Amino acid sequence: MPILVIAEHDNAGLKAATLPAVTAAARIGAHSGAEIHVLVAGSACTGAAQAAAAIAGVAKVLVADAPHYAEQTAENEAALAVQLAQGDGAYTHILAAATTHGRNMLPRVAALCDVAQISDIVAVESPDIFVRPIYAGNALATVKSTDVLKVITVRTTAFDAAGQGGAAAVEAIAPGPDLGLSRLVGRELTVSARPELAAARVIVAGGRGLASSENYHRLLEPLADRLGAALGASRAAVDAGFVPNDCQVGQTGKIVAPQLYIAIGISGAIQHLAGMRDSQVIVAINRDAEAPIFQVADYGLVGDLFKLVPELTEALG
Amino acid sequence: MKILVPVKRVIDYNVRVRVKADGSGVDLANVKMAMNPFDEIAVEEALRLREAGIASEVVALSAGTAACQETLRTAMALGADRAILVETEAELQPLAVARLLHAIVAREAPQLVILGKQAIDDDANQTGQMLAALLGWPQATFASKLLVANGRATVTREIDGGVETLEMPLPAVVTTDLRLNEPRYATLPNIMKAKKKPLEVFKPADLAVDVAPRLQTLGVAEPPPRHAGIRVADVAELVAKLKNEAKVI
Numbered sequence: 216m217p218i219l220v221i222a223e224h225d226n227a228g229l230k231a232a233t234l235p236a237v238t239a240a241a242r243i244g245a246h247s248g249a250e251i252h253v254l255v256a257g258s259a260c261t262g263a264a265q266a267a268a269a270i271a272g273v274a275k276v277l278v279a280d281a282p283h284y285a286e287q288t289a290e291n292e293a294a295l296a297v298q299l300a301q302g303d304g305a306y307t308h309i310l311a312a313a314t315t316h317g318r319n320m321l322p323r324v325a326a327l328c329d330v331a332q333i334s335d336i337v338a339v340e341s342p343d344i345f346v347r348p349i350y351a352g353n354a355l356a357t358v359k360s361t362d363v364l365k366v367i368t369v370r371t372t373a374f375d376a377a378g379q380g381g382a383a384a385v386e387a388i389a390p391g392p393d394l395g396l397s398r399l400v401g402r403e404l405t406v407s408a409r410p411e412l413a414a415a416r417v418i419v420a421g422g423r424g425l426a427s428s429e430n431y432h433r434l435l436e437p438l439a440d441r442l443g444a445a446l447g448a449s450r451a452a453v454d455a456g457f458v459p460n461d462c463q464v465g466q467t468g469k470i471v472a473p474q475l476y477i478a479i480g481i482s483g484a485i486q487h488l489a490g491m492r493d494s495q496v497i498v499a500i501n502r503d504a505e506a507p508i509f510q511v512a513d514y515g516l517v518g519d520l521f522k523l524v525p526e527l528t529e530a531l532g
Numbered sequence: 533m534k535i536l537v538p539v540k541r542v543i544d545y546n547v548r549v550r551v552k553a554d555g556s557g558v559d560l561a562n563v564k565m566a567m568n569p570f571d572e573i574a575v576e577e578a579l580r581l582r583e584a585g586i587a588s589e590v591v592a593l594s595a596g597t598a599a600c601q602e603t604l605r606t607a608m609a610l611g612a613d614r615a616i617l618v619e620t621e622a623e624l625q626p627l628a629v630a631r632l633l634h635a636i637v638a639r640e641a642p643q644l645v646i647l648g649k650q651a652i653d654d655d656a657n658q659t660g661q662m663l664a665a666l667l668g669w670p671q672a673t674f675a676s677k678l679l680v681a682n683g684r685a686t687v688t689r690e691i692d693g694g695v696e697t698l699e700m701p702l703p704a705v706v707t708t709d710l711r712l713n714e715p716r717y718a719t720l721p722n723i724m725k726a727k728k729k730p731l732e733v734f735k736p737a738d739l740a741v742d743v744a745p746r747l748q749t750l751g752v753a754e755p756p757p758r759h760a761g762i763r764v765a766d767v768a769e770l771v772a773k774l775k776n777e778a779k780v781i
């Protein structure tokens with residue numbers, strides 16, 4: 216029986232988070248020999264469907280094209296996935312990326328199928344055994360599912376992006392009903408010329424130590440420009456309004472694992488570390504030599520950020 | 533309108549968690565426990581709706597051992613009118629909690645259930661969505677703003693890439709994000725008053741809910757340790773290390 220991955224997309228194209236979810240599905244498939252199908256539920260979503268068909272390792276793309284999937288609200292998309300899960304070609308596993316989209320929608324699928332959801336897996340041990348972080352990543356639990364259907368969200372930093380070059384069959388499926396439960400009124404997406412946090416090779420992250428939004432932008436943007444970096448932040452910096460909410464890195468924000476993470480004026484609370492401790496190289500700049508961030512930093516620089524950050528930007532010039 | 537607020541008793545967010553030597557779980561003996569921080573935000577939001585005259589009653593609910601009474605008393609000290617404990621020694625996973633909540637919603641008929649977006653122990657981020665699905669209700673997760681008027685909720689949600697606003701009829705399920713509000717503190721007089729507020733106790737069997745876990749934990753381990761590296765003396769040394777040693781710039 217096949218494995219289903221629910222695609223995240225904007226109708227025109229696929230979101231990058233879908234690719235590690237396909238890799239996790241392929242790990243499961245490597246044990247069980249199962250085929251991978253991708254569901255694209257959208258409206259005028261041919262672009263997304265074609266992108267899904269081009270992912271290496273995908274056997275079939277199922278496309279449900281209807282106006283009520285345009286915004287991928289949870290209720291309608293979950294209902295459709297449940298229909299597929301319980302239909303003729305029943306699935307053994309349903310996966311989605313552990314993004315705000317997957318976290319929002321997938322537990323509905325699990326509940327309606329009367330099975331558990333396994334959140335945020337970081338490793339596949341077998342088709343029914345998975346590893347997932349708990350307690351802000353301070354512990355890793357190995358869990359075995361006893362359900363017939365496994366519903367799983369995938370931590371995107373823990374799996375490589377699936378490759379390109381596939382040529383999957385694209386099959387239109389009948390849309391499910393429009394439940395009409397919730398309606399999107401508006402969406403305000405942050406526009407930025409910088410790389411996305413989740414995909415960035417380098418992240419420059421700022422915390423409360425920057426003291427104001429003005430300082431945050433004045434000091435960190437030139438540094439990020441030099442490095443081609445994305446901008447991240449601690450919760451304290453987001454709460455204080457230095458940057459929008461989607462810049463928050465941590466247990467309850469974004470999980471990132473860039474090649475280089477530069478933490479500036481961030482103390483290193485466990486909730487923050489949970490989101491960045493898997494970065495390849497961590498640099499910390501903080502005037503408090505005892506700050507916990509130094510316990511995970513590869514290179515620690517103790518001193519006043521107001522002096523050191525401009526110096527660093529200059530040195531990279 | 534009645535609001536139901538599920539609150540979970542979890543390890544205090546300041547506690548440094550340790551994995552037990554035998555790998556069977558984390559060590560919860562003698563550690564400080566508290567209300568899940570997202571649930572404090574949920575209680576606060578419900579209280580504000582009552583204070584604004586939109587809600588008439590706020591009912592807190594917790595599922596777990598008898599010790600959860602303490603968490604419920606905290607919710608009542610903050611201002612919840614009464615509380616429900618679904619008492620069990622069994623390990624509760626999100627699906628089981630959602631099914632217990634489903635049964636309580638059938639008895640209490642709230643118009644709004646406000647939960648935390650995630651419990652900081654299991655980091656599951658599932659229960660609210662599962663409850664909404666079982667009820668066939670609309671959901672708005674990760675809320676940073678909630679408006680209730682004329683039988684409808686308008687909710688701003690924190691999503692990857694920004695925010696979005698959904699509108700939905702009540703009854704509905706909402707889960708809280710960090711920036712929805714700043715929870716209040718309980719005052720001493722209110723802590724005293726809370727001791728006299730009603731607290732009803734059920735067992736899962738009273739609600740005819742099977743809470744058997746679906747996931748079996750085979751083991752719990754510490755993540756691979758990350759060691760402190762070196763201190764560099766100045767910016768020049770940092771840049772040299774990043775270029776020549778780490779080779780990341």
Ligand SMILES: Cc1cc2nc3c(=O)[nH]c(=O)nc-3n(C[C@H](O)[C@H](O)[C@H](O)COP(=O)(O)OP(=O)(O)OC[C@H]3O[C@@H](n4cnc5c(N)ncnc54)[C@H](O)[C@@H]3O)c2cc1C
Pocket residue numbers: 421422423424425448449450451452463464465466467468469479480481482483484485486487490500501502503506518519520521545569570652
């Ligand atoms: C339920 C819950 C969830 C949470 N989720 C998250 C999350 O996802 N992400 C997150 O980040 N946090 C999260 N937090 C918050 C977390 O506990 C910390 O409060 C937060 O990370 C602190 O942010 P900070 O390091 O910027 O601020 P602080 O802890 O105040 O640290 C500021 C640092 O700046 C340094 N500094 C000040 N001035 C200077 C200067 N001039 N030069 C150099 N250094 C300076 C100080 O020495 C200090 O170390 C969560 C908390 C809770 C309760």
Ligand SMILES: Nc1ncnc2c1ncn2[C@@H]1O[C@H](COP(=O)(O)O)[C@@H](O)[C@H]1O
Pocket residue numbers: 538539540541568570571574593594595596624626629646647648649650651652654655656657658659660
């Ligand atoms: N045992 C419980 N008792 C009461 N509420 C709970 C319980 N478990 C989870 N919840 C609620 O569900 C939310 C999400 O939890 P979780 O899905 O476990 O991350 C929490 O913030 C609580 O509001």
